[in-house]
Amino acid sequence: MRAKICVLVVLLSGLIVPPAGALCIPVAQGPLRPTLASFRPAAAQPGTVVLTYIGHSSFIIETAGGVTAVTDYNGYIKPPFIPTVVSMNNAHSTHFTEFPEPQIKHVLRGWATSEGESQYQIVEDDLRVHNVPTNVREYGGTRFNGNSIFVFESAGVCIAHLGHLHHTLTDQHLGALGKIDVLLVPVDGMYTMDQFDMIEVIRQIKPAIVVPMHFFSEARLSRFLARLQTEADFTIQRNTAPSLTLNAATLPNRRRPEVWVLPGY
Numbered sequence: 001m002r003a004k005i006c007v008l009v010v011l012l013s014g015l016i017v018p019p020a021g022a023l024c025i026p027v028a029q030g031p032l033r034p035t036l037a038s039f040r041p042a043a044a045q046p047g048t049v050v051l052t053y054i055g056h057s058s059f060i061i062e063t064a065g066g067v068t069a070v071t072d073y074n075g076y077i078k079p080p081f082i083p084t085v086v087s088m089n090n091a092h093s094t095h096f097t098e099f100p101e102p103q104i105k106h107v108l109r110g111w112a113t114s115e116g117e118s119q120y121q122i123v124e125d126d127l128r129v130h131n132v133p134t135n136v137r138e139y140g141g142t143r144f145n146g147n148s149i150f151v152f153e154s155a156g157v158c159i160a161h162l163g164h165l166h167h168t169l170t171d172q173h174l175g176a177l178g179k180i181d182v183l184l185v186p187v188d189g190m191y192t193m194d195q196f197d198m199i200e201v202i203r204q205i206k207p208a209i210v211v212p213m214h215f216f217s218e219a220r221l222s223r224f225l226a227r228l229q230t231e232a233d234f235t236i237q238r239n240t241a242p243s244l245t246l247n248a249a250t251l252p253n254r255r256r257p258e259v260w261v262l263p264g265y
Contacts, residue, residue, distance in 0.1 A: 044245070049154045052243040053262035054079065056094060057186060057214045059161070063154040065126035071150065071161045071184070073107075075099055084124055087131075087150040089163025108150065118148060128153040132176040134165055149177065156248035157181050160205070164214075168197060169204050181251055183207035186214035187224040195224050199231050208251040210234065210259045211244070225259065234259050 044050040050062040057072040060079055070078060073086035075097030085106040088097070100107045108120050108129065120131045131148040152159045159182040169177075183205055185198060191214075193201070202210055210228075215221040228234050235252075236259045244260055252258045 044155075047155050047247060047249075049157045049159070049246045050243055051159065051182065051211070051246060053211070053213065053264045054242070055264045057089075057161075057163070057184075059184060059211075059213070061127075061152050061154075061159060063126045065154075067125050067127040067154070069127065069129070069152055072163065073097065073100060085122070085127065085129060087129070087148075087161065089148050089150060089161065108148075120150075126154050132173055134163075134167065134169075134173065149173075151177060151180070155246075157246045157251070159246075160184065160207070162186060162201070164191070165193060165198075165201065167193070168200050174204060177205065180205050180207045181248070182209045182211065182246060184211050184213055187212045188214050188216055188220055195227055196231070198224075199228055202228075203232065206254055206257075208254050208257055209244075209246075210257065212259065212261055221261070225261070228259065232257075237261065239263070 044062045044064045046064045048064060050060075052060040052062070054060060054070075055077045056074075058074065058077045059071045060083070061069040061071070067085070068079075068081070068083040069085035069087065070083045071087050072089055072094075073083075074088075074094055082101055082103045084104070085108065086100055086104055087108045106122055106124065106129075108122075108131065109118055118131065118133065120129060122129050129150060129152050131150050134147045134149060147163045147165060149163060149165065150161045152161070158178065158180050160177060160180040161184040163186075165186065183202060185202060186193075187195060187198060212221055212224060215224065225236055229236065234257055238261045240263070242262050242264055244262070
């Protein structure tokens with residue numbers, strides 16, 4: 001009972017999601033399923049994609065054709081509807097669940113199993129999704145193909161979610177990613193990568209828009225933004241709403257990329 005109360009307090013108050021191992025985090029094997037009751041689909045218009053941050057490393061992607069995808073679907077940070085597609089970049093309790101709803105049409109797990117690495121190329125109406133496997137650092141070793149960068153494409157906009165990325169990228173990774181317009185970046189500087197190394201990944205990918213995620217606190221986010229301004233020529237914007245409406249024709253020039261900070265943790 002205590003765990004359920006703690007999780008609901010986190011969701012209702014808008015506080016940060018604590019790191020793995022904290023008392024109030026439900027493990028991925030648990031059946032606990034609170035929802036974000038205040039969210040309403042934004043109804044993407046023709047030629048657009050709507051991106052909404054719902055916390056930690058989870059976003060909702062909505063297409064004009066009515067397809068919905070949720071990134072890093074963990075079973076407790078989620079919208080009050082069943083999405084069409086869910087991605088789980090890393091087999092970590094705050095980034096996946098073993099109990100996705102059976103009504104979800106596509107459940108994409110981004111880590112290798114005994115059957116081999118995960119590779120996806122799916123098309124669902126006006127949404128295309130593919131993944132690029134990366135490695136995970138753990139206990140002094142490496143878990144190969146333990147994470148995936150998922151790429152979502154609709155209306156000519158390509159959105160890449162770095163997941164729990166632990167290293168800079170090779171030319172092979174970059175070739176598999178293709179041109180990325182919007183990059184969803186973990187900026188905690190500790191559980192994933194050093195912030196300066198993450199800035200190097202941003203330089204490698206060269207997106208038009210960067211959206212920070214997985215930052216745990218305003219202090220860590222502010223530290224990342226300050227370093228980004230020092231290291232690269234980015235315009236930083238803070239959105240009062242958790243959603244961005246993306247249109248391929250109005251994306252920023254990649255020579256003057258933008259960082260959009262959406263409310264949430």
